[in-house]
Amino acid sequence: MTEKNQTNDQDLSRGLTSRHVQMIAIGGAIGTGLFLGSGTAIKAAGPALILAYLITGIFSYLMMRAVGELLLSNTKLHSFIDFVREYLGNKWEFAIGWAYWLCWASLAMADLTASGIYLRYWFPQLPQWVTPLIVVAILVTFNLINVAWFGELESAFSSIKIFAILALIVAGVGMIAFGFHTQGNTASLSNLVSHGGFFATGGLGFILAFPMVIFAFTGIEMVGLTAAETKSPEKDIPKSINSVPLRILLFYVGSMIVIMSVYPWNKIDASTSPFVQVFSGLGISFAASLINFVVLTSALSAANSAIFSTSRTLYILGNNGHAPKSFSKLSKANVPYVGILVSAFVFLGIVLLNYFYPSKIFVLITGVATISFIFVWIIIMLTHIQYKRKNPNPADTFKMPFFPGSSYLTILFYLAVLVVLLFNAETRISVIATVIFFAAMIIGYIVWERKNKKELK
Template identity: 60%
Template sequence: MQKGLSRELTNRHVQMIAIGGAIGTGLFLGSGMAIQKSGPAIILAYLLAGIFCFFMMRAIGELILSDLNKSSFIEFVSEYLGEKWEFLVGWTYWLCWESLAMADLTASGIYIKYWFPQIPQWLTALVIIIVLLLFNLLSVGAFGELETWFSSIKILAIVALIVTGIILLLTSAKIGGEVVSLHNLVKNGGFFPKGMKGFVLAMPMVLFAFTGIEMVGLTSGETANPKKDLPKAINTLPLRIGLFYIGSMFVLMCIHPWNEIAVSTSPFVQVFSSLGIKIAAGVINFVVLTAALSACNSAIFSTSRTLFVLSRNKHAAKRFGEVNNRSIPVASLVFSSLILFVIVILNYVLPHQIFEIISGVSTVSFILVWIILVVCHLKYKQAHPKVNVGFPMPFYPVANILTIIFFSGVLLLLLLDFSTSLALLFTALWLGVLLLIYHGLAKKQGEV
């Protein structure tokens, strides 16, 4: 009998992994650009995206709880959509996290330059890969503990911003000669200063901030009490979205009118700097570095567990499905980490252009996987209409259909931008190559 993964992740770990997945560099850095695209309407954009991400997570939650013997949501794709789709989704999900990690490794090199400008980007990426790999090789509990601390730092920064903003709002304080007021939300062109076009065009950037939110679904095979911990983590998602995304955007634009928020720097830095807090830039730089490290840590975990599942289902090399005496899939961890060394080379060759290219591939891949998982849930409900796992998808099947339409619409919007359209093209080529490999392997095994 093959030895499986161990259930070392506690409720605290699962909650913080879920929070960490919901808060990325997209909020700390990308929010400034998103605000300039849509103005205060970005608050509504985060709310709308958050609702559909919540539906997607509820679909994943019901799938997982229907069969806790499965190691992750990827195995459900095989059961309800077939082995071909499991192969495509599994390897595409692996690409999701590999590309996201590469983007954040690149970002980490940029953040480190703030304190040590002489250190090249590629060297920072190299050191981070080695350190996080060693940490993940210790135990899944060590991963959970590290991710808990990373998430705590991010939460502290957001709460500090929101509390500061509320105090300034209640006291009608003046920042840069202007009163902190609710009126700042509508004083420059109203709530929709860029119209519906700006609101719609900001949506891909908003959704990028949510990439990785589904990762809590990969922890089911290593969670001590999945029946209790997973529903709790998923159900608190609306609260997290409301507090972290909508709350932070609300206070940001009450403090500074939307058209005064910079694109080139983090809005968080701008707020604290305008308050005369000289160390603000350094502190926020540390926070965004933490967010990037968190994403890299999650990527090493996610890619290794994805390879583990693919191997156990004969869609990857046999050694990727083996674990050591601490129930760690060592070969999967090492392979995924070695692939990340590609970004070390790319940062040496293309240090300025690589972040935008890689992050686009990651966003497209994640959205595709989300759509397939929601479709998978639809198939599950059709196959088992009377089964009740105690955690049903709300508003099924209407919520499923609307979620698929929303995510598909965002993919179409990506065609309007040159860099993201290239990401769509790359992902289409990736899927084409995977199909050729799958059929080649199937033919070799005498199945077709």
């Protein structure tokens, strides 16, 4: 990409249509965790996982409403990161900006790792590090062309995920309606309560499932980065956010009800995708290959979103003096090409990690990603609370429902999940590391500001 001379009026292009924003919102609401990680979550919580998805979905929607109200209060600002600066100050913008970059960078690394694992299902001799290298090269090329290409690619990935979930629900409802018999089981809604009750693993199992559920929702806030590149943000953003509850009910709650009605929760194999088990029960011989293809596209979707999110975050940080100014440079197509290339270069670090630690890196990175996102969501809620304090009677109509109680409850929910993660031996190190990272970002801001002041003298 040839760099375009920077001018004061050059800005990100508004190349995302209403359809793009809708599909980006759907893609953010459906993660790899639903297709692959739900088996482990089912084993942890039993049928109560349905309630865990519902509760997490409610608070995720409230967080999105906070994002929506912020964005529509001033469409001249590019993203929720700009609002953090506006209402919490430069120090927190620096910290949250780099933390959000870490969120997506770590998520990209996790999903790039997963893409290598999924592709080896068909090509077992393929080195695990080769796939991330190819994927990054292809996705970067699409993202460098213009933002509309990113939107089209994300729309295609989201369509595949939607089709897979709808196919599962339709097939499962049919199996339940006709009392389908498979592997000694009868498909019935009674399976939700007849194998140890709804809370079959007890209250502890129910609570321990929340971190896994949270991981499935990571990236849902990405719509909050599209405002500057959406043709009609005042119309498209409320529309996409208000459809979140329906998507959660359909994609998460609906699919879990179907899966655990078709198969008793205690007979679901946690080592494979529950989607595979349902389709296999219908006699579909290529079910495993089909779902492997779906989770592969889901991983590619996350990597594609990561390139978009990290590059826009670097653009904002560079524009506001919290990162090298070169990060805010735009190409002729008005995309932040420096941010895209810098992020892609970091992502390729996963190629080396996969080469040296192919079996260990995935769990470590997913833990960091999940906890980092929780911290970001809490900061978003605090920003929204501060906005409401300074604007007690805002003119906009897209107001946070049940404020202020809803905002404080959402923060308490996320803090409670962090406590669960802290008391879990497997994720304790990730929590501590993320806290240290945030502290380092605050210190980093102080150092960065001192450096800038010296340069100005």
